[in-house]
Amino acid sequence: MNFAIVGCGFIAKKHAAAITSIPAAKLTAVCDQVESAMAPYVEQYGAAPYTDLSEMLEDNAVDAVCICAPSGFHAPIAEQVAAARKHIVLEKPIAMNLEESDRIIQAAEKNNVKLTVVHPNRFRPVVMELRKIIDKGMLGKISHASAKVNWNRNQEYYDQAPWRGTKQYDGGVLMNQAIHNLDLLLWFMGQPEQIFSMEATRLRDIEAEDVSAGVIRFESGALGIVEASTTVYPSNFEESITIFGEKGTVKIGGTNALYFEYLNIDGMPETEAETIFEKVKADPWGITGHKQIILDIIEAVKDNRKPLVTGEDGKRALELVLAFYQSAEYNTPINMYKEVLV
Template sequence: MLRIGIIGTGGIADAHINGYLAFSGQCEIVALADVVPGRAAQKAQNSGLSAAIGYDDPLRMIADARVDLVSIATPPSTHAALAIAALDAGIHVLVEKPMAPSLEECDAMLAAQQRSGKLLSVVAQNRFRDDLATLKAVVDSGLLGSISHVRVDSAWWRGSAYYDLWWRGTWEKEGGGCTLNHAIHHIDLLLWLLGTPTEITAMLANAQHDNSEVEDLSVAVLRYDRGLAQLTSSVVHHGEEQQIVIQGERARVSQPWSVRAERADDGGFPAKGGDIDLVAAIEALAATREPLAHRGHQGQIDDLLSAIIEGRAPIADGRDGRNAIEVVTAIYKAGIEHELVSLPLRTGDPYYRAGHLVAHAPRLNEMRRPLAEVVA
């Protein structure tokens, strides 16, 4: 029976708690921690975790609770220090997205994982969705041919009150805006589907949130071999209509699910009816794919628990988390410096280092916090 600890008891902690409770035969939540006094104990009580101990000091929990695996569900600026402390204590780690605000911190986490011999997994719960797993199966099948263009719309909407929380909307505490903290899901999916791009260019803006200094909108173009990907990261899109549209040499497939395949007439124009045989083949592949047993956070926790028991790497590991941060960093560098950024980013690049983005990023709006939050 694996002993589980959870650090951070805000809203996202519920997804971790419910995920572990789904596998009560394999694990038990024995400890929760939060820096706000009494909050961890209250979360344990509210969640029916009568045997779990609440800690007001996460490092004390790591030292005293004898946990095998810890979930870190705290603001991004704290991820690296907590993950490194847990790994160095011989504890497996599941850390919420984004992995960390900088590549330097990500590499420090990977180094801790390497020397500890424990597992490090970064939350990528959308890999554990049936519709997206189907998209992955189609891309991997080769039925689309070479990829020409991908459009990714990470479209969210948040009102101004969203940024009234003390750590949100700041380069120092949140590490960035919607590109880092919302589109990280779609960036991970893009890398999962297609791998790492070779070049990135981008523009950043704060279009609608006067109480946030970070971007609420970015548009990036990524080069893949002969093709391109287009990524919109946003918290200003009404309707939150999120899409991934993949245009291949022979067909187009998308999520929400849609399949199209053209064939040329003698003049090179689209022939009437398209390529119905290819469409049928793609639809058949989608229809025969076995559904996932568990989805979302629950699916990722299931995989991580199995990986610990089986002594294998998890589906979404620390290297995957770092790769997503590398793309985010390149988008920020491209948008701030107004240049085309090549990947990989080297350790000598100023944007690799922790603190450089915070020091050099534009304050797109002056912060205006409620007095209670400022005092806190």
């Protein structure tokens, strides 16, 4: 399968590395309005450079397009890619609002192309092990869960481009950093029913939030606690998800939520828990998430099935972020799927 990349900023490097590490994939083209940004991909991978998206999409050799442009531009680019009958690998968040996310999903359906949103943390070995534990019902009835992302993004990070930290094109810590953790929380805990959140911009000179704290009531009745920030000094401190059930407590953590920090389940022998600990510790990253996403869309096209992470999955994570934003703006609880989220 031949891939192209639109938007040759930082995240595009991960897509290029993933594509070129797969024998069944090839990076054939890149597109960016800044010609110098494309130079590394031309020199290292032999990709054809385009400054005009329409011209690139006329290339019949391109089968799929990785959209790595700023989030506020996702919808018009994705619609154009879908209309050209190219499959879509879309960086998170799927879009900046629900109207745009619906346009993207509908464009993919209308043109019969596959759409996947990049939520790569689902493919981490520790996350897949926790998912197995939940699917087997080993934790019993869930009481509550917590998700934390306390990282550092200094002012230089936001000053790299004028769109960073803006509400229109980028968003804050929830939309950018914590959205992966929120995606996992939804994957583990199910649909949220009610949200209450507070946000602030404490240390960074940006339009959006750099710290957020919120609570969720899920449809199951379980509660969730979310804490996110980019204000931590001097570097990334933690990313974790902890789930408390009547028959067990599990925490995955570290600076990037790569390891089991706690695993205690009723009836699970200590030797079995230790085996799981060591298995994850031996290869915490596994096959990188971006590579898994690329491999999956190739297989999804081949088998004519939905990708493992769908456009609807991307929309659900976006809905949760927007509910947090709306709750904070109006200082009131938000009833999911009953309130008007935009």
